[in-house]
Amino acid sequence: MLDAGDFASAASSASTKLVHGGVRYLEQAVKRLNLEEYRMVQNALKERVYMLTNAPHLAHAAEFMVPIYSWSQAAYYRAGMKMYDWLSGKHSLFPSRYVSREETLHRMPGLRREGLRGAVAYSDGQFDDARYDMSLVKTFARARGEALNYARVTGFSRGTSGKLDAASVRDELAKEEFTVKARAFVNATGPASDAVREMASPGTAKRMRPSKGVHILFPLEAFPSEDALLVPRTEDGRLIFAVPWLGRLLVGTTDEEATPQTRMIVLREEAEYLFRQLNPYLSKPLGSEQIVSGLSGLRPLVAAGNGPDTKELIRDHEVESDMASGLISILGGKWTTHRLMAEDTIDAVQKAMGEPLSPCLTKQHVLAGAEGYAEDYWKQLRDGFCIEEGTAKHLAEKFGTEAERVLRLCEGRKEWKEPLVEGMPAIRAQAVFCIREEMAMTIEDVLARRIGIQFFDWRKAIEAAPIAADLLADELGWSEDEEAEAVKSYTAKIQDFLRELGLAGAG
Numbered sequence: 001m002l003d004a005g006d007f008a009s010a011a012s013s014a015s016t017k018l019v020h021g022g023v024r025y026l027e028q029a030v031k032r033l034n035l036e037e038y039r040m041v042q043n044a045l046k047e048r049v050y051m052l053t054n055a056p057h058l059a060h061a062a063e064f065m066v067p068i069y070s071w072s073q074a075a076y077y078r079a080g081m082k083m084y085d086w087l088s089g090k091h092s093l094f095p096s097r098y099v100s101r102e103e104t105l106h107r108m109p110g111l112r113r114e115g116l117r118g119a120v121a122y123s124d125g126q127f128d129d130a131r132y133d134m135s136l137v138k139t140f141a142r143a144r145g146e147a148l149n150y151a152r153v154t155g156f157s158r159g160t161s162g163k164l165d166a167a168s169v170r171d172e173l174a175k176e177e178f179t180v181k182a183r184a185f186v187n188a189t190g191p192a193s194d195a196v197r198e199m200a201s202p203g204t205a206k207r208m209r210p211s212k213g214v215h216i217l218f219p220l221e222a223f224p225s226e227d228a229l230l231v232p233r234t235e236d237g238r239l240i241f242a243v244p245w246l247g248r249l250l251v252g253t254t255d256e257e258a259t260p261q262t263r264m265i266v267l268r269e270e271a272e273y274l275f276r277q278l279n280p281y282l283s284k285p286l287g288s289e290q291i292v293s294g295l296s297g298l299r300p301l302v303a304a305g306n307g308p309d310t311k312e313l314i315r316d317h318e319v320e321s322d323m324a325s326g327l328i329s330i331l332g333g334k335w336t337t338h339r340l341m342a343e344d345t346i347d348a349v350q351k352a353m354g355e356p357l358s359p360c361l362t363k364q365h366v367l368a369g370a371e372g373y374a375e376d377y378w379k380q381l382r383d384g385f386c387i388e389e390g391t392a393k394h395l396a397e398k399f400g401t402e403a404e405r406v407l408r409l410c411e412g413r414k415e416w417k418e419p420l421v422e423g424m425p426a427i428r429a430q431a432v433f434c435i436r437e438e439m440a441m442t443i444e445d446v447l448a449r450r451i452g453i454q455f456f457d458w459r460k461a462i463e464a465a466p467i468a469a470d471l472l473a474d475e476l477g478w479s480e481d482e483e484a485e486a487v488k489s490y491t492a493k494i495q496d497f498l499r500e501l502g503l504a505g506a507g
């Protein structure tokens with residue numbers, strides 16, 4: 001498995017973190033009588049349960065509330081959520097229900113009170129996308145797969161039969177080229193799928209219609225709740241979420257067709273769009289000065305031709321086998337259906353290689369870090385390693401039962417029990433573990449996808465950068481100049497994010 005960047009550095013760490021069938025997709029399927037979209041929702045509802053049970057330290061069920069301001073809305077959403085329950089069948093997490101005005105305000109005291117009748121609550125899942133991806137990579141490695149990050153496929157060569165037989169790969173860090181030979185090649189590059197299809201068969205018609213989506217994050221106190229809020233109607237006929245996530249409130253998302261000029265940064269007008277949709281539902285509107293961080297990503301949407309708006313495109317996946325080159329591309333899809341996408345792809349590979357289809361083993365396959373995990377596992381860490389409760393909980397939710405290996409690194413190095421940055425639960429041993437065991441190669445790999453500080457707080461990430469760089473330099477043998485350059489460019493990148501939104505700390 002070759003990834004041009006870091007694992008999960010593109011869309012897969014920029015999602016809304018929902019493990020869901022998709023209530024909006026169900027609504028669309030019913031309105032358009034679209035059987036394909038209906039099946040996609042049904043499959044995703046099944047996959048939701050596998051995702052939750054295979055890595056319970058990284059994914060859990062959550063309650064989502066749709067605030068109701070008129071009785072006709074109540075009837076509409078109640079009926080819709082009943083259908084969502086029904087479609088979930090035996091894979092239902094817990095049934096939807098009507099919540100009284102009093103209970104709604106008790107659970108979401110920051111909701112606008114005037115006219116509020118209550119809420120319709122339903123269940124879906126939530127997860128830590130970047131860590132889930134890391135856990136999949138490690139599980140793959142344990143099954144004797146080999147994974148490399150910063151390894152970009154730059155071209156293919158064909159054998160005498162005309163089929164691809166080798167890929168040229170560039171090590172993006174060492175700037176070296178090498179070749180990988182294989183009997184079959186799978187293109188699983190999300191929004192970049194067309195570029196790889198083009199490498200295999202020049203002139204191939206494009207299939208991808210990537211669309212940009214952003215999120216902004218706030219302190220949880222800005223809208224205190226343990227439940228997620230669903231805003232059921234936006235000005236462009238979609239819905240958005242305000243979800244408590246790892247100690248923050250995550251608000252998103254937007255949906256705009258991407259162009260070559262699209263900048264992968266949260267733009268001021270995108271933040272303003274989200275404020276316009278969410279604030280009418282809040283008693284105290286959120287303001288841009290409260291933003292602590294943000295995310296932006298490209299959805300790998302697949303479509304034939306120029307068809308409808310990206311908002312209307314079905315989030316289903318498709319496996320394409322190119323007869324001429326033999327390249328197998330997995331296009332479209334969403335996080336929730338990643339396992340099914342892999343199953344369908346491997347079936348296509350076996351078929352193309354003329355092999356019998358082997359039974360799929362991944363429906364119930366405990367992922368790395370989930371072995372022996374229980375909800376109160378963090379207590380073992382707190383008591384066994386004499387660490388603060390906050391650090392124990394943070395380590396358990398990021399590493400599952402691998403957290404003990406992180407803490408054992410401190411046995412000879414007491415200073416690695418120190419926080420990476422003051423006031424946050426992450427400790428230095430985590431960075432060392434991620435460099436040694438999880439192929440973290442840059443400051444951003446450590447602070448964003450492995451530990452999450454960058455998602456939690458941009459300014460804290462700037463503070464933590466010199467410490468992360470110091471640990472990377474020790475482990476990877478960087479020179480002083482390389483270390484200083486890494487801190488400078490990382491800080492400049494985060495300051496750009498802050499500057500775009502007019503936030504303090506942009507330098």
Ligand SMILES: Cc1cc2nc3c(=O)[nH]c(=O)nc-3n(C[C@H](O)[C@H](O)[C@H](O)COP(=O)(O)OP(=O)(O)OC[C@H]3O[C@@H](n4cnc5c(N)ncnc54)[C@H](O)[C@@H]3O)c2cc1C
Pocket residue numbers: 002003004005006007008009010011012013014015016017018019020151152153154188189190191192196211212213214253296297298299300332333334335336337
């Ligand atoms: C804003 C937003 C919100 C979303 N919310 C949800 C949600 O709540 N729930 C849900 O289920 N789904 C959600 N999704 C969808 C989901 O995140 C994506 O479908 C999924 O992450 C796509 O994964 P991917 O691996 O196909 O693409 P990506 O994560 O984009 O990864 C593509 C990878 O291909 C690599 N690559 C590109 N070119 C090459 C090359 N030449 N050689 C080697 N590697 C290459 C890149 O380095 C990259 O790592 C959301 C998506 C977005 C953008």
